Amino acid sequence: xxxxxxxxxxxxxxVLGLFLLAAVYGWSPFAEGGRSRTSYAxxxxxxxxxxxxxxxxxxx
Amino acid sequence: xxxxxxxxxxxxxxxxALSCPNCGxxxxxxxxxxxxxxxxxxxxxxxxxxxxxxxxxxxxxxxxAYPEIPLGTRGTLFDVEWEAIGYLQRSQNGAYxxxxxxxxxxxxxxxxxxxxxxxxxxxxxxTRVPTMQTFSTYALEGTSxxxxxxxxxxxxRVVGEFYWRVAVGETVKTGDWVRPGFMLSREANDRxxxxxxxxxxxxxxxxxxxxxxxxxxxxxPLPHQPSPWGAWLGKGARIGGIALAFLLLVSLLxxxxxxxASEALPVAVDGREQxxxxxxxxxxxxxxxxxxxxxxxxxENGWVDLDYSLIDRxxxxxxxxxxxxERYEGVDSDGPWTExxxxxxxxxxxxxxxxxxxxxxxxxxxxxxNDTAYPDGGWMEPTNAPQIVVExxxxxxxxxNFLLALLLIAFPxxxxxxxxxxxxxxxxEQSDFAPAASGDGDD
Numbered sequence: 001x002x003x004x005x006x007x008x009x010x011x012x013x014x015v016l017g018l019f020l021l022a023a024v025y026g027w028s029p030f031a032e033g034g035r036s037r038t039s040y041a042x043x044x045x046x047x048x049x050x051x052x053x054x055x056x057x058x059x060x
Numbered sequence: 061x062x063x064x065x066x067x068x069x070x071x072x073x074x075x076x077a078l079s080c081p082n083c084g085x086x087x088x089x090x091x092x093x094x095x096x097x098x099x100x101x102x103x104x105x106x107x108x109x110x111x112x113x114x115x116x117x118x119x120x121x122x123x124x125a126y127p128e129i130p131l132g133t134r135g136t137l138f139d140v141e142w143e144a145i146g147y148l149q150r151s152q153n154g155a156y157x158x159x160x161x162x163x164x165x166x167x168x169x170x171x172x173x174x175x176x177x178x179x180x181x182x183x184x185x186x187t188r189v190p191t192m193q194t195f196s197t198y199a200l201e202g203t204s205x206x207x208x209x210x211x212x213x214x215x216x217r218v219v220g221e222f223y224w225r226v227a228v229g230e231t232v233k234t235g236d237w238v239r240p241g242f243m244l245s246r247e248a249n250d251r252x253x254x255x256x257x258x259x260x261x262x263x264x265x266x267x268x269x270x271x272x273x274x275x276x277x278x279x280x281p282l283p284h285q286p287s288p289w290g291a292w293l294g295k296g297a298r299i300g301g302i303a304l305a306f307l308l309l310v311s312l313l314x315x316x317x318x319x320x321a322s323e324a325l326p327v328a329v330d331g332r333e334q335x336x337x338x339x340x341x342x343x344x345x346x347x348x349x350x351x352x353x354x355x356x357x358x359x360e361n362g363w364v365d366l367d368y369s370l371i372d373r374x375x376x377x378x379x380x381x382x383x384x385x386e387r388y389e390g391v392d393s394d395g396p397w398t399e400x401x402x403x404x405x406x407x408x409x410x411x412x413x414x415x416x417x418x419x420x421x422x423x424x425x426x427x428x429x430n431d432t433a434y435p436d437g438g439w440m441e442p443t444n445a446p447q448i449v450v451e452x453x454x455x456x457x458x459x460x461n462f463l464l465a466l467l468l469i470a471f472p473x474x475x476x477x478x479x480x481x482x483x484x485x486x487x488x489e490q491s492d493f494a495p496a497a498s499g500d501g502d503d
Binding site: 002008009013015016019023024027036 | 292295296299300302303306307310314345347348349350368369370377378379380381382383406407408409410411454455456457458460461462464465468469472473
């Protein structure tokens with residue numbers, strides 16, 4: 001295999017590897033939402049709605 | 061039978077020396093017995109060497125030529141050792157100069173080493189005449205060659221020995237037909253027509269064989285220079301095709317959404333912000349994409365703001381997203397129109413396994429054409445019982461990831477294709493028969 005083909009094959013493997021890795025982690029740069037920097041108890045819902053306080057099974 | 065006692069070394073090439081009648085310099089004959097004319101390397105005079113004596117044919121030329129490959133230099137091309145015995149500098153009536161070296165091997169005869177604009181070709185004289193296929197193509201051994209050049213070639217400088225009566229100013233009619241890697245050249249004068257097949261040589265082969273100095277990139281390419289990307293495109297298509305097939309297969313296996321929860325939520329007709337909780341929802345995969353799809357069935361000329369907070373019950377970690385469903389309709393001079401969608405579909409990336417609650421904050425809105433707030437109830441009329449339907453599901457694959465991977469895999473191949481087309485365009489533009497020049501009366 002010549003160098004150019006080898007590099008292209010390597011590139012394709014890297015892209016496929018990253019695609020599989022993203023699939024395994026359910027990650028995408030195109031996702032509308034993701035992990036917020038703050039937890040619900042201390043900082044609200046990350047700027048989406050302004051909730052405060054603790055939320056979870058305790059008050060259900 | 062006993063072998064001979066010892067193997068003697070091969071005989072040294074027979075080199076005969078003649079004295080130039082013009083300058084007295086010693087002229088070496090490396091192909092004695094075959095050589096007809098010799099160009100003196102000291103004064104440039106052309107001598108006749110047919111009968112063993114150097115007879116002056118043409119006295120010293122105006123300027124001497126100094127070939128890049130010194131005559132007498134030996135080099136191996138195609139597993140045969142060749143000796144450079146003659147050098148011609150030729151041109152098209154003084155323009156577009158190129159160099160031709162006559163190579164000689166006593167067992168293989170003569171060959172040409174041609175240097176045009178820094179690019180090299182290895183020429184073999186043909187003993188058969190190519191077949192004319194069409195007006196623009198010739199065939200040799202079943203392979204077609206397309207016409208490329210037509211013109212005159214004259215000899216400007218001569219050094220060394222030649223198998224014909226070469227002379228400065230000698231002019232022939234030329235025609236060239238090409239295919240990638242090869243050029244079929246015809247030279248004709250009043251007495252004869254000769255054909256040569258020129259094979260393009262990578263510069264490294266000539267550097268290794270004759271020690272020439274590497275030249276800069278040949279651009280535009282030689283007429284028969286093969287595209288450096290052409291051969292790779294086929295291999296690249298196979299590699300890229302395998303990668304894309306694998307990508308498609310994996311995508312088919314990973315596609316789809318498993319819906320876990322669905323709930324219809326009423327929309328307040330007064331337009332206030334509302335909040336609802338859906339859950340708990342158990343996410344089983346170690347990591348996943350969470351998809352939240354909201355449908356507003358009766359939405360017309362209005363929108364619903366949507367904020368989602370997916371909260372991990374274990375550690376209160378928030379995974380947030382927002383969206384909107386909006387749809388408008390109306391009538392203008394072109395007729396009725398609609399815009400937008402009654403659905404909002406958002407995804408939350410990288411959510412780990414666990415038990416989650418989804419808090420949905422939403423607010424219904426009506427669009428007013430007259431800048432008056434809610435001139436009528438619209439889609440939020442109480443009789444419509446406005447509501448949103450929120451669905452939550454999990455999956456792994458994003459269409460955006462698939463498209464991105466597709467583009468990244470295909471990108472290098474398309475770059476190669478673009479470079480190949482650029483190369484071919486530049487190559488073909490040199491032709492006397494390029495489409496742009498067809499109206500100049502070439503035919």
